[in-house]
Amino acid sequence: MDRNQVQNAIVGVVASVLAFGALWIKILKTRKEIASHPRVNQDYERENYINSILYSGDRHCINMIRMRPIAFFNLCDILSRNNLLQSTKSVNIREQVVIFLHIIGHNVRFRVIGSRYYRSTETIHRYFRVVLRAILKLYKLVIRLPDELTPSEIRNIPRFYPYFKDCIRALHGTHVRASVPFNIQERFRKRKWGTTQNVLAAITFDLKFFYVLAGWEGSAHDSRILSDALSRPRGLRIPEGKYYLADAGYGIRNSCITPYRGVRYHLKEFSDQGPENAKELFNLRHSSLRITIERVFGILKKQFRLLDAEPFWNFQTQVDIVLACCIIYNHIMGVDPSDLLNYGLYEEPESDLIIATLTVREEREEEREWSAKRDEIAQTMWTDYMARSIR
Incomplete structure (x- = not known):
């Protein structure tokens, strides 16, 4: 192999490496965008979906969570005022109660609810338990002689x-x-x-x-x-x-x-x-x-x-x-x-x-x-x- 052929081979290898590197950088950048972009959308979509349940009219609210908005906000207020539920950094009281009512109203599995509210199955399960315990403590208040x-x-x-x-x-x-x-x-x-x-x-x-x-x-x-x-x-x-x-x-x-x-x-x-x-x-x-x-x-x-x-x-x-x-x-x-x-x-x-x-x-x-x-x-x-x- 003469000198020109060697130089051409080296140039070809370098060009291939550079092309591959550029492609890899592009893939990493794209994956980063894909990984980071939905988090903003998840919060927005979740809030938008909950608002659509609570503010699209009484009938739609009843269909989704089995009560009118006035009863829902009243329930949230009772649970909050009696220190039975607290908002956390990631999930507020309103979302906790909506999710609970959605599950018992329609018999929806945790994984399905999780995908709809952009939450993990573990998170849905944890807050279902939290709200269930809080509701049970209302027995003496709501079921009265x-x-x-x-x-x-x-x-x-x-x-x-x-x-x-x-x-x-x-x-x-x-x-x-x-x-x-x-x-x-x-x-x-x-x-x-x-x-x-x-x-x-x-x-x-x-x-x-x-x-x-x-x-x-x-x-x-x-x-x-x-x-x-x-x-x-x-x-x-x-x-x-x-x-x-x-x-x-x-x-x-x-x-x-x-x-x-x-x-x-x-x-x-x-x-x-x-x-x-x-x-x-x-x-x-x-x-x-x-x-x-x-x-x-x-x-x-x-x-x-x-x-x-x-x-x-x-x-x-x-x-x-x-x-x-x-x-x-x-x-x-x-x-x-x-x-x-x-x-x-x-x-x-x-x-x-x-x-x-x-x-x-x-x-x-x-x-x-x-x-x-x-x-x-x-x-x-x-x-x-x-x-x-x-x-």
Whole structure:
């Protein structure tokens, strides 16, 4: 190889090295731009998306986070004022609550929410837990014991008053899908429903929860769950002389009146023919009074789709989520900027009261007592009903 060829070869190598170096510098610069540019856009896009939820009208806000903006900002204010949530350097209270409501409202997985809000799955998971704990601490504030007066929903309707004048609330239960370890699945299996947790709630006639007991296995009988609720030191309480309406599954017992068994009950059963005796009339009106109560869990499950889906948390979190949904539901039902914000969290004194388990004989005596009361109500209804029919 002569001298010119050597020089040309060297020049070619140098040119190739320089070209490769220039290309590599360009690639590094481009990668740097790609890596740094989205961070600015992420913050902007996230804020823009949250604003679109909260400021694009009531209907859009309800569709996305299941409440109007006024209820949302009220909830954030309550959580902030009671020091239950704090903004952090990267995630403010508003974003924390929006993300939580988005998840329970639509049953969206953490990784999906993370990509939509430009957050890591770990961040979404962490703040979901933070908000869940904060919401649970609102139980005493939002799920409050009502007064003992006859509800206006009874007092103002002649079909119900004075017959149900001592009825102040109603009991209702539902099954929520549950995911539990294989070795205890049989206890949680509810026939065709699969594994569920059985939830008991006491509900006022203006459709608010005032007591919720979640976590019982799906196979547990309603009457057993009610006994547990009544036996807890800070459990369900029924004022003396008053009673709750309940379905037949709870069984007639002290301060709990159920319909007559083996007698027409559901409203549709009376569509072609009216009541023919006192028991049928009682069941018809019992059903009419409870029908609105039965809607509450249906509303709750439609509002929070997560309750009707296969859970992906541990069981205690599944129980906590049911309670949180009931708390948020009550907040939405009763929201009033000049009302709720005036109440702080309060601690009720611990009670040492423990309700003793009744003997079989005492239970039978209670059944006879409240069966007699039901008979008395039914007969009075029937007498008045027949008198009006004659006129």
